[in-house]
Amino acid sequence: MSIIEKAVDKLRSNAPSVSNKDQQQKDAAGDSQRLEMGKHDTCHDAQDPTPSLPVTEPAKTQQTEILLEPDALMQPAVSTQPDIEIIALNLDGILTDDARRTRQAEEMRMIKRPILQSAFGKKHKPSEHSNLLMVTSAIAGEGKTFTSLNLALSIAVEMDRTVLVVDADLAKPGLSRLLKIDDRSGLTNYLRDEERDIGRLLLRTDIPKLTVLPAGSRHVHSTELLASNRMQQLFHELAVRYPDRIVIFDSPPLLVTSEASVLANFIGQIVLVVESGKTAQHLVKDALAQLDSTDNVSLILNKCKKGFLSTQMGSYGYGHGYGYGNEESDQQ
Ligand SMILES: Nc1ncnc2c1ncn2[C@@H]1O[C@H](COP(=O)(O)OP(=O)(O)OP(=O)(O)O)[C@@H](O)[C@H]1O
Ligand SMILES: [Mg+2]
Known part of the structure; x- marks a missing residue:
C-alpha cells in the first residue's frame, strides 16, 4: 500500500x-x-x-x-335547561313564590316544621327512613297531590334541604299530569328494569333544589311493582344516599287500593290528608287501620274554609289544617 x-x-x-x-x-x-x-x-x-x-x-x-x-x-x-317549568305552568293554588305572606303559605310553613324536625332532628334514626314522607288519604280527591307539591315547594326554600317528589300514584298519576310529565319515563320504568340508573329519570325543575320523579308508563301490576325488592332497595337508596334530602311520595288513597299500605311499610313518616267537612270520621279510622303503626302518622285537615286548625288527633300524633286561600285571607 x-x-x-x-x-x-x-x-x-x-x-x-x-x-x-x-x-x-x-x-x-x-x-x-x-x-x-x-x-x-x-x-x-x-x-x-x-x-x-x-x-x-x-x-x-x-x-x-x-x-x-x-x-x-x-x-x-x-x-342549564330545567325539565319542568313549574312557575310558568302557573298552577292554581300552587305556591311557587315563598315570599308571599298568604295564609296558605304560612300554614304550609307550620306543617313542614314538625316534618323536618322528625326527619332531621336529634331523635331521628337514618335506618328508619324518616326523611321519606308519604302523603296519602282515606279516599280520592282529598288533596294529596296539592299537599305534596306545596309541601315540597315550601321545603325547597329551606337552606340546607333538597326535595324530591315522587309520583307514586301509579294507577292515577295526578302529579305527573299536573306537571305535564305523564309521557315521561319514571318510577314504573325503573321498577321494571327498563332503566337501571334512577338518576336518569329524575327531572329538574325551575325551583332550585326541587326534583321530580314521574310515575312513568302505566303498568297493570302496580301493587306488585311497589312491593318488589327493587322498590325496597330504591327506598333505602333514596333515604341514605342524600341524608339532607326529603323525599315526598304522592301516594294513592288507603281505602281505594292496596298500594298505599304497601308503600307505608318502607316509609319513615306518613301524612294523612283529610278533606274538611267531607271525609267521614269512620273512613279516617278505617284508613288508619290499614297501617301497621300510627306512631309516625300526621293528619292534615285540608280545604277547611275558616282558617287554620291545629288539632291534637288522639294517639295519632299532631294534626294540622290549611284551607282555601281566598282573597280576604290572602291580604295580610
Ligand atoms: N287546600 C286546597 N285549596 C284549594 N284547592 C285545593 C286544596 N286541596 C286540594 N285542592 C284542589 O282539589 C282538587 C283535588 O286535589 P288533589 O288532586 O290534590 O287530590 P288528590 O287527593 O291527589 O286526588 P286523587 O286521589 O285523585 O289523586 C284539585 O283540583 C286541587 O287543586
Ligand atoms: Mg293525586
Missing part, C-alpha cells in the same frame, strides 16, 4: 466523527422543522374557539381535541 493509499484509509477511519456532526446538524434541522409544524398546528387550532392552548405540548393538544367532542359541548346546554 502506497503512502497515499494509507493516508486515504486514515481519512476514512476518521469519517464517523464528521458524519456525527452532520447528523447533529440534521437533528437540529429536524427539530426546528417539527417546531415549525407545531406552529402550523397553532395556526390550524386558531380557527377553533380555543386558540390560546399551547399546542407544542402534545398532551394539551390532545386535551383540546377532547374538549371539542360534540357530546362534551352539549353537556352544559343540557344541564
Whole structure:
C-alpha cells in the first residue's frame, strides 16, 4: 500500500466523527422543522374557539381535541335547561313564590316544621327512613297531590334541604299530569328494569333544589311493582344516599287500593290528608287501620274554609289544617 493509499484509509477511519456532526446538524434541522409544524398546528387550532392552548405540548393538544367532542359541548346546554317549568305552568293554588305572606303559605310553613324536625332532628334514626314522607288519604280527591307539591315547594326554600317528589300514584298519576310529565319515563320504568340508573329519570325543575320523579308508563301490576325488592332497595337508596334530602311520595288513597299500605311499610313518616267537612270520621279510622303503626302518622285537615286548625288527633300524633286561600285571607 502506497503512502497515499494509507493516508486515504486514515481519512476514512476518521469519517464517523464528521458524519456525527452532520447528523447533529440534521437533528437540529429536524427539530426546528417539527417546531415549525407545531406552529402550523397553532395556526390550524386558531380557527377553533380555543386558540390560546399551547399546542407544542402534545398532551394539551390532545386535551383540546377532547374538549371539542360534540357530546362534551352539549353537556352544559343540557344541564342549564330545567325539565319542568313549574312557575310558568302557573298552577292554581300552587305556591311557587315563598315570599308571599298568604295564609296558605304560612300554614304550609307550620306543617313542614314538625316534618323536618322528625326527619332531621336529634331523635331521628337514618335506618328508619324518616326523611321519606308519604302523603296519602282515606279516599280520592282529598288533596294529596296539592299537599305534596306545596309541601315540597315550601321545603325547597329551606337552606340546607333538597326535595324530591315522587309520583307514586301509579294507577292515577295526578302529579305527573299536573306537571305535564305523564309521557315521561319514571318510577314504573325503573321498577321494571327498563332503566337501571334512577338518576336518569329524575327531572329538574325551575325551583332550585326541587326534583321530580314521574310515575312513568302505566303498568297493570302496580301493587306488585311497589312491593318488589327493587322498590325496597330504591327506598333505602333514596333515604341514605342524600341524608339532607326529603323525599315526598304522592301516594294513592288507603281505602281505594292496596298500594298505599304497601308503600307505608318502607316509609319513615306518613301524612294523612283529610278533606274538611267531607271525609267521614269512620273512613279516617278505617284508613288508619290499614297501617301497621300510627306512631309516625300526621293528619292534615285540608280545604277547611275558616282558617287554620291545629288539632291534637288522639294517639295519632299532631294534626294540622290549611284551607282555601281566598282573597280576604290572602291580604295580610
Ligand atoms: N287546600 C286546597 N285549596 C284549594 N284547592 C285545593 C286544596 N286541596 C286540594 N285542592 C284542589 O282539589 C282538587 C283535588 O286535589 P288533589 O288532586 O290534590 O287530590 P288528590 O287527593 O291527589 O286526588 P286523587 O286521589 O285523585 O289523586 C284539585 O283540583 C286541587 O287543586
Ligand atoms: Mg293525586
